[in-house]
Every structure is written in structure tokens, then in C-alpha cells.
Amino acid sequence: xxxxxxxxxxxxxxxxxxxxxxxxxxxxxxxxxxxxxxxxxxxxxxxxxxxxxxxxxxxxxxxxxxxxxxxxxxxxxxxxxxxxxxxxxxxxxxxxxxxxxxxxxxxxxxxxxxxxxxxxxxxxx
Numbered sequence: 599x600x601x602x603x604x605x606x607x608x609x610x611x612x613x614x615x616x617x618x619x620x621x622x623x624x625x626x627x628x629x630x631x632x633x634x635x636x637x638x639x640x641x642x643x644x645x646x647x648x649x650x651x652x653x654x655x656x657x658x659x660x661x662x663x664x665x666x667x668x669x670x671x672x673x674x675x676x677x678x679x680x681x682x683x684x685x686x687x688x689x690x691x692x693x694x695x696x697x698x699x700x701x702x703x704x705x706x707x708x709x710x711x712x713x714x715x716x717x718x719x720x721x722x723x
Contacts, residue, residue, distance in 0.1 A: 604628075656710055657688040658701070686713060 659679025671677075681687070686698035689710060699710040 652692050655690040656699075657690065659687075 659681035661677050661679050663677070686700060687710065688695055689697040689699050689712065695716060697712050697716055698714045699712045702709045702711050
């Protein structure tokens with residue numbers, strides 16, 4: 599791509615128009631960030647993060663077992679967890695504990711009602 603084609607793509611991207619695929623499929627096409635995105639500071643607008651997909655995990659409890667105990671497990675076996683019935687369960691987003699909740703039944707499925715969002719970052723003055 600020549601500089602004129604790159605300038606045309608940047609202008610189209612800033613105007614919000616659909617850009618066509620580059621003619622040379624082997625050469626990557628790079629465009630500048632639109633105005634308003636501070637590239638030097640490394641900050642990005644929140645809107646850029648809204649489409650990210652993160653894994654959400656629900657932890658009911660934990661248990662430690664030997665390999666021998668695990669091999670004895672079969673259909674109908676019960677594993678005792680370290681939580682009491684009625685205690686809040688942990689909700690993880692990525693690898694970070696994000697919230698607490700309680701198990702609910704939705705028709706034939708289990709669900710989780712969020713009861714508390716955790717503040718993981720202390721407020722600094």
C-alpha cells in the first residue's frame with residue numbers, strides 16, 4: 599500500500615465508513631487510532647473494552663482428596679465441600695474474585711443471584 603491509500607483508509611475509518619479489504623492480502627494494513635484516543639499514555643476509552651469476552655466461574659466450595667479417594671468415586675458419590683449450606687458462593691471473572699452470590703433454580707437450570715460486588719481496589723486519596 600502506498601501512503602495515499604493508507605491516508606484514504608484512515609480518513610474512511612475516522613468518518614465511520616466501512617473499509618474495503620486491502621488488495622494485497624500478504625501485506626498487513628495498519629491504521630492510526632481515531633482522534634481522541636491518547637496513544638502516548640496507553641489509555642483507551644472504555645468503549646473499546648465493552649466487547650471483550652471474559653470467563654466467569656462460580657465456586658461452590660473446595661475439597662481435598664487423595665488419588666485413592668478420587669478413584670473410589672462413582673455414580674452417586676457425594677463430595678463434602680468446605681462451605682456450609684447457605685453461605686455465599688464466589689463469582690470469579692477471569693482469575694479475580696469479583697462478587698458473591700447465592701444459588702437459585704431457574705426452571706430446570708441452576709443460576710446465581712449476585713448479592714454483593716466486591717471492592718478489590720482500595721480507594722486512594
